[in-house]
Amino acid sequence: MSALALTRRPNGKATGLLIAGVLIFGVTPARAHRLEKRFKVDTHPVITIHNPDGMVTVKAWTRREVMVVANHGSEKVEVDAEQVGNRVDIMTHQLVDTIAPEDMRADYEVSVPEDAELQIHNDSGAVSVANVLGDMNVETVAAGVELADTAGYLTVKTIGGSFQCVRCAGRIEVSSISGSFRLLDLRSLHVRAQTSTGNILFSGEFLPNGIYKLKNYSGVIEVRFSPADSFDLSATSLKGKVVNEANLTPPAHRRFFSRIGNSLFGSINSGRAKVDLTSFDGTINILKRQ
Amino acid sequence: MPEADAIRLAQQGDAAAFERLYRLHSRRVYSLCLRMVGNTAEAEDLTQEAFLQLFRKIATFRGESAFSTWLHRLSVNVVLMRLRKKSGAETSLEEVTEPDEDSGGPRRDFGAPDLTLSGSIDRVNLQRAVEQLPPGYKAVFVLHDVQGYEHNEIAEIMNCSIGNSKSQLHKARMRLRELLHEALRQKAREERKAAGNAAGED
Amino acid sequence: MDCKEFLNHLDPWLAGDQRREARVHLRGCSHCRGLVEDFGALRAAARELSASDPEPPAHLWNSLRAQLEQEGLIRTGDEAGARSSWLRRLFAPIPRPALAGAYLALLIAAAFAASGPIHRRVNDYRWVQDTSTEALRAQLNTTETATVASFRDPNPVVTASLHTNLAIVDNYIALCEKSVREDPQNEIARDYLYTAYQQKADLLAQMADRGDYGR
Numbered sequence: 001m002s003a004l005a006l007t008r009r010p011n012g013k014a015t016g017l018l019i020a021g022v023l024i025f026g027v028t029p030a031r032a033h034r035l036e037k038r039f040k041v042d043t044h045p046v047i048t049i050h051n052p053d054g055m056v057t058v059k060a061w062t063r064r065e066v067m068v069v070a071n072h073g074s075e076k077v078e079v080d081a082e083q084v085g086n087r088v089d090i091m092t093h094q095l096v097d098t099i100a101p102e103d104m105r106a107d108y109e110v111s112v113p114e115d116a117e118l119q120i121h122n123d124s125g126a127v128s129v130a131n132v133l134g135d136m137n138v139e140t141v142a143a144g145v146e147l148a149d150t151a152g153y154l155t156v157k158t159i160g161g162s163f164q165c166v167r168c169a170g171r172i173e174v175s176s177i178s179g180s181f182r183l184l185d186l187r188s189l190h191v192r193a194q195t196s197t198g199n200i201l202f203s204g205e206f207l208p209n210g211i212y213k214l215k216n217y218s219g220v221i222e223v224r225f226s227p228a229d230s231f232d233l234s235a236t237s238l239k240g241k242v243v244n245e246a247n248l249t250p251p252a253h254r255r256f257f258s259r260i261g262n263s264l265f266g267s268i269n270s271g272r273a274k275v276d277l278t279s280f281d282g283t284i285n286i287l288k289r290q
Numbered sequence: 291m292p293e294a295d296a297i298r299l300a301q302q303g304d305a306a307a308f309e310r311l312y313r314l315h316s317r318r319v320y321s322l323c324l325r326m327v328g329n330t331a332e333a334e335d336l337t338q339e340a341f342l343q344l345f346r347k348i349a350t351f352r353g354e355s356a357f358s359t360w361l362h363r364l365s366v367n368v369v370l371m372r373l374r375k376k377s378g379a380e381t382s383l384e385e386v387t388e389p390d391e392d393s394g395g396p397r398r399d400f401g402a403p404d405l406t407l408s409g410s411i412d413r414v415n416l417q418r419a420v421e422q423l424p425p426g427y428k429a430v431f432v433l434h435d436v437q438g439y440e441h442n443e444i445a446e447i448m449n450c451s452i453g454n455s456k457s458q459l460h461k462a463r464m465r466l467r468e469l470l471h472e473a474l475r476q477k478a479r480e481e482r483k484a485a486g487n488a489a490g491e492d
Numbered sequence: 493m494d495c496k497e498f499l500n501h502l503d504p505w506l507a508g509d510q511r512r513e514a515r516v517h518l519r520g521c522s523h524c525r526g527l528v529e530d531f532g533a534l535r536a537a538a539r540e541l542s543a544s545d546p547e548p549p550a551h552l553w554n555s556l557r558a559q560l561e562q563e564g565l566i567r568t569g570d571e572a573g574a575r576s577s578w579l580r581r582l583f584a585p586i587p588r589p590a591l592a593g594a595y596l597a598l599l600i601a602a603a604f605a606a607s608g609p610i611h612r613r614v615n616d617y618r619w620v621q622d623t624s625t626e627a628l629r630a631q632l633n634t635t636e637t638a639t640v641a642s643f644r645d646p647n648p649v650v651t652a653s654l655h656t657n658l659a660i661v662d663n664y665i666a667l668c669e670k671s672v673r674e675d676p677q678n679e680i681a682r683d684y685l686y687t688a689y690q691q692k693a694d695l696l697a698q699m700a701d702r703g704d705y706g707r
Contacts (some may be wrong), residue, residue: 043339043371046346053647085563087346099646115371117347124649137350141698142653153363155350159695160653170449177657177691189451196691197660209451217664217684238671238680261680280668280684305557305566312553320552321545337548338556345565407530411537413544435538456503467530 035070039083044134046087047112048119052094055107056122056143060114060131067111074103117152135170144179151187162198180219195219203289206231206273217280224289230269237262239281245288297357301349308345315358316341318437319365325432326369328421336372340365362439363447366429373425407470419469427462434459493517498524506531628689629665635696645702654699661692 041064049056054072061067066088070079078093092106105125112118117134120127124142135152138145144162147154151169158176165172169187180198183191189210193200196217203224206212212231214221218240225231225246235242238261248266264286277284291299291310299307319340324333343364351360420428429448433439434455439447444455493501493513498521501514505528518525560566636658645651668685671678 043375044343044368046343053649085559086342087563094646101646101648104647117343119350124647124653135347135350141650155352159657159698177695178660189445189449194687196664196688207451209445209453217688236680238678238684278680280664280681303566308560308566309553309557312556316548316552317545320548321542324545325541334548334552338552338559341556342559345560346563406526407533409533411533413537413541416534416537416541431538435535436542438539438542460499460502463531463534466534467527470530470534 033072033075033079035068035079035081037068037081039066039068039081039088040064041066041083041088041113041116042086043113044086044115044117045113046117046119047090047110048087049090049108049110049121051090051092051106051108051122051125052104053101053123054092054105054125056110056120056125056127057108058110058112058118058120058127058129058132060116060133061111062113063111064113065111066113066116069109070106072106074099074105076100076103077106079106079108133170205229206275208272210273212273213276213278215276215278216282218282219279220283220285221277221279222285222287223275223277224287225268226289227268229273230271231273231275232267232271233265233275233277233286235264235275235277235284235286237279237282237284240279240283242284242286244286246286293357297348297351300345301351311344311357312341315361318358319361322362322365322432322437323369325417325420325436326373326425326428328417332372336365336368340368343368359443359446362433363449366433366447370425370429407467407474410474411470415470415473416466419466419473422469423462423465427458427465430455430458431462431466435463495521495524499527502527502531506535629669632689632692632696636692639696639699643699643702650702654695658692658695658699661688661695664688665692 043064045066047058047066049058066083068081068088068090070081070090070092072079072092076094076096076099078095079091080093081088081090083089090108090110092104094104107125112132114131114133116132118129118132118136118138120129120136120138122138122140122143124140126143127138127140127145129136129138129146129150130148131150133151136147136150136154136156138154138156139158140161141159142161143158144164145156145158146164146166147156147168148166149168150165153171154165154168154173156163156172156174158179160178161176162179162181163174163176164182164184165174165186166184167187171190172183172186172188173192174181174194176195176198178197179195181193181195181200183193183200183202183204185204186202187207189207191202191210191212191214193202193213194215197219198216199219200214200216200221201224202212202214202222205226206229208230210231214223227247233246233248235244240262242262242264244264246266246268248264248268250266277286291307293311293314296307296310296314300311316337320333320337323336323340324330327333327336340361344361347364351357420431423431430444433444433447434441441452441455441459444450445452448455450458493516495517498505498514498517501509501511505514518528557566640655640658643651643654645654665685665688668681668688671681672685675681
């Protein structure tokens with residue numbers, strides 16, 4: 001009888017069998033080591049997180065406290081959180097010189113005041129941040145990064161990790177080598193996104209006076225605009241193609257345009273935002289938002 | 291020590307570099323805080339908080355904007371957060387709380403005022419009037435008219451559009467004009483009353 | 493010009509743009525004249541406010557410094573001295589001697605790449621090509637050999653990602669160099685090339701850093 005079938009029976013005998021099954025077959029239970037710590041902080045606390053592998057989830061709450069809940073399975077790593085002034089440092093330490101990959105993992109759930117500033121370094125796994133309004137610096141190697149409803153000055157750097165940002169305000173600068181980006185419903189006036197081989201999707205409004213620069217080497221850059229948007233567009237793919245559904249008028253504002261490769265320049269409505277799309281040999285799609 | 295060198299050294303924890311950056315920028319930051327909150331004790335506290343935050347985060351400064359712009363954005367945020375905490379309400383450039391006639395605020399002038407401000411504004415009255423502005427208006431007025439920032443710099447500092455900055459500045463000046471005119475009228479009323487009393491005694 | 497139009501022009505007027513239609517309007521409108529006088533007085537008073545601003549009190553720096561020391565943000569004495577070599581001073585985020593030359597050249601090249609209007613860049617790029625690209629590429633290749641040979645990381649995902657992305661960037665550099673050779677005037681190709689060099693230096697720095705983390 002499978003462990004799954006056993007758990008459907010709401011009786012003590014099933015539970016006993018399940019536990020026996022766990023012990024016999026060596027199924028690892030939920031994380032063996034757990035740390036929970038709380039720190040009282042003032043306005044604008046700084047939270048730093050250094051983790052080689054695992055899930056890092058940061059959420060805002062209304063308390064003037066930072067709460068850290070960390071879980072890890074192996075005794076070969078140690079998770080630590082300490083406070084220095086108005087800064088909370090969270091770190092995963094490796095306790096032995098040689099460590100197997102499966103032993104490195106630690107998962108964090110961190111609750112912070114919404115005005116907190118974050119500095120996160122997580123090599124692999126995933127990083128997720130929601131509703132935090134302070135400035136942020138996130139660096140990963142392979143971990144994906146997902147942000148929602150953030151504000152402040154946001155810098156994200158990955159090597160191969162993907163990036164998604166939904167309803168983010170403030171200033172956004174993201175770079176990667178092979179990671180792809182999804183920028184959805186942004187409230188930001190300044191977006192700079194650069195990846196080499198990843199794709200970039202921008203779907204949302206170009207705000208008046210905003211500056212949006214999206215750049216890749218190969219892959220696809222796709223922007224989905226609304227006919228109500230107002231922006232100056234410059235789109236250039238040196239060796240790839242530019243596909244356009246926008247009804248552009250000649251540029252509303254004088255600029256020096258370098259006509260190299262496949263280029264498209266023009267304005268929609270009064271050209272209040274500035275949109276620069278550049279690719280080396282990828283495809284640039286400028287499509288109407290459905 | 292040039293500022294660029296000081297920034298690099300401060301990123302490595304050099305004490306002299308920190309002090310150099312502080313000496314270069316503390317007066318303007320303190321001035322901004324003082325104009326926004328109106329008292330020296332709180333301005334000192336806010337100045338210290340702004341520099342603390344700056345130095346904690348200096349390693350993340352990548353030079354994409356001018357250092358002073360970055361610092362002033364931080365300072366304005368520190369001040370606005372403090373004002374928000376005191377008022378218990380959201381403080382943003384978009385939100386305006388204007389005193390209306392029922393709440394006892396100054397009367398609106400719908401016609402041309404009979405007194406001109408030219409030659410009549412002293413520092414004390416102006417500072418008092420500035421303190422009565424909503425935080426968003428106050429920030430833009432202090433940054434533009436007092437400290438001399440341009441609208442494109444204010445837009446970067448306040449994370450708003452240039453048009454927004456211009457519009458808020460105009461509203462701030464109109465409000466200050468009303469407040470200062472009311473102060474002048476009040477002064478004129480008091481002078482007339484004092485003159486009347488003196489004549490009565492005679 | 494009516495009052496509404498004049499109000500839209502008020503800021504430029506105060507800044508000195510006193511065009512004819514605005515002057516004509518002011519002659520006939522006491523309300524707007526009053527505004528101009530009052531706003532002018534306000535601006536002058538605001539500037540005086542700024543000029544009279546005091547310095548922050550001396551104890552503020554002392555108190556700030558004490559807090560910075562307590563938080564470990566200020567390093568003093570020998571530690572600071574040892575770190576102040578001219579190379580490390582030049583690129584504080586990644587102070588690794590092995591990359592010093594490459595990063596220095598990159599900073600110079602990137603500074604030229606980023607400065608000046610696009611139509612002036614071509615001449616600057618030509619100078620940079622002649623004097624630093626060859627040296628830069630050689631430095632990066634030497635550093636890559638040494639770094640990859642000594643690179644160790646227990647996390648196979650990280651190891652795979654760094655190696656894969658290094659290959660991506662090397663391929664990207666080769667294609668950009670080819671484009672630049674074929675068309676030296678192509679400033680977009682040059683821009684991509686310098687970006688690729690920066691990415692490679694960054695990657696190598698990350699690989700050199702492995703092994704220090706978590707100890």
